Amino acid sequence: MARGTPGRTPPDARLTRAKVGLVLAALLAVSDLASLLSIPDSDEPGPPAAVLIAGAAYGVITLVAVVYTWRTGNRIGARVVAGSRILSMIGHFRPSSSPTYLTSAPSPVGPS
Structure with missing residues (x-):
């Protein structure tokens, strides 16, 4: 196919999209690493330290993979x-941030 054929993305446009995606992933990974600077004490509200540490580990994996x-x-x-970005996103999801209609539904098993 010729370069100007409709329905086909030129290689340079695909490369540009890939580079933009890598830059965005790297920025998200850096924000995961920065979250280590604000680990809350046990009595403060916020995500548990284990979640922040796991997110930082995914951030390191992301940065290494971006460079590679x-x-x-x-x-x-x-x-x-x-x-690694998908796993990082899943780790940051907390049930307390979900809508109330998802968390206040009665248990299908019965009273506990």
Whole structure:
């Protein structure tokens, strides 16, 4: 196919999109690492220290994978970046931040 054929993305546009995604992932990873600076005491509200430490670990994995993918262009590195960002997002989800209709529903098993 020719370069101007509709329905096909030129290679330079795909490369630009990939680089933008890697930069955004790197920024999110740095914010995960920065969360270690604000670990709350046990009596303060906020996420538990284990969640922040796990998020920071995912941040390190993301940064290493971003550097690897940026230098090599390998798709496996991009998949590691995506996977670590998904796991980091799941770790930051807390039931207390979910809507009340999800947390105040009666138990289907019965009273406990």
